[in-house]
Amino acid sequence: MRRATGFAAVAAIVATAGLLTGCAPSIAADRPLVVVTTNILGDVVGELVGDEAEVLVLMPPGADPHSFEISAQTAARLRDAELIVANGIGLEEGLAGHVESAEADGVPVFLAGDHLEVLAYAEGDAEGTPDPHFWTDPARMVDVVTALGEELPAELADSDSASVDVDRIAANTEAYLAELDELDREMTATFTAIPEARRALVTNHHVFGYLADRFGFRIIGAVIPSGTTLAAPSASDLRELVAAIDEAGVPTIFAESSQSDRLVQVLAEGADRDVDVVELVTESLTPPGGDAETYLDMMRVNTARIATGLST
Template sequence: MQGIRRTALAAAAAIATFVGLIGCAAGPADRPLVVVSTNILGDVVGQLAGDQVEVLTLMKPNADPHSFEISAREAARMRAADLLVSNGLGLEEGLQKHLDAAADEGVRTFVAGDAIDVLDYAEGDAAGTADPHFWTDPARMRAVVDALEPALAAIDGIDGARLHAATEGYRGRLASLDEEMTTAFEAIPAAQRALITNHHVFGYLADRFGFAVVGAAIPGGTTLAAPSASDLAELVSAIETSGVRTIFAESSSPDRLVRALADEADLHVDVVELYTESLTDRGGEAPDYLTMMRVNTERIARGLSP
């Protein structure tokens, strides 16, 4: 009987320990939910909040932020989020109705575009409207991080000290990135700092680092627009006038138009792929924001240097 009793007590103790461990281990259901529209911002939120929250990033790797769609389940989770983080400034065109619906139902929101000094498009079909591609300037991304910290700190259950330490560390990494980009771009002669890409995505980078945006194959702020024959003819003329030898195709957009321009200009023009609007998956070349910016910096500097 004593042996049976000892076995029973041991079993009961094991079960109690197991139950206790389950209670102590915080699974996704036990953590606050932060839903993020784009994968660039999803990476930043994860860097700041770490495992204190569940981060649901709606935009898949290698997607186009202007046109990606979400499932009904993801839309429902948006409306149940503790915080909804979006880019704003018209970027999430295919997602806007869901963002508006969640906000109307009382979900607390953070719009990154509200935290920065916004530039307008200077030319093309979108001239005079807000440019949403602020992340190409790491200084503006620091402004987003500064505003995002208190928004995350306001979530119930967040350890503010842990959040602050992680945020300070990320600010330092952004400052290092900014210095690296400044050094790399200063090595390019001013006359050769000319950018052409699929659509107007480099306004903030140009403003920050002294580039000229010569033009874009799609002359608007969205990949959903289409160029006319006259648009392409004007861009070919700009390529020939500026003497540009490298044009850039975005990883999230087809580069057929850019390659067609290179052929039509009757010049030797290299087409270089950049990761401007979407991160890759973990096995790709741009799995996080900082890496994406370093890859782009190296390719732009190499493509435009003598």
């Protein structure tokens, strides 16, 4: 009875995510502007363009992309961009209207989802709808970077700003693709070493569908049974997930750095066995100096933590 009461109370806690306001930094007038919605894509775009363009990333480190919003002043800056780069699969709920409005005004928009094989959620409230968390599979990020390597030079070369060295962007793209290939090999080797029976994931919400598809993991469930952090679990959802955790013998539940781990901790305490809680960086990079200030860092940190958490 105590466990049921606890789940009901905890289910009511699920936060309505606080709104963050983006601030637009000053942009150098002699360079074209590229606006990027998420900081993960922002890091990647920055690697490709180097000093050839200013990159305005709307979401700061640690932001929750599902709930993030921007000020009217920042939204107005989108009209100054030579290109807007967005996820395009329903991730940035609070920014979609601004991107669509800028596109209607003639600003070119690159949607990552148009350049990869999109998976649907396999379970939960969002089952059957497109999953936007493609970056957990480095092979799909390769597809996006390859397309960006063609789009960025084309759009920036046509700008009214100072001349853009498209050869430099091409070289940066080639170098970054090589890094992604190396990342993919590292992840493959690490995850292959985990016994197949232990490749079972429980996370805060459904964020690892692409990683599971690429590397042979089973998704046992998520604390928030949805593809967005804006949803809320019921007490029965939590009880069912605890039962699934016990049945699968899951040793570790993975929380997310951009979300409170309170629900995850309560879930672990509700299991009939010792279950650890390990934090992953999934939807937003960490501030400079953190463990995951770049996309490559994030993937390597998560790979190591998943492997350790499931191998113990």
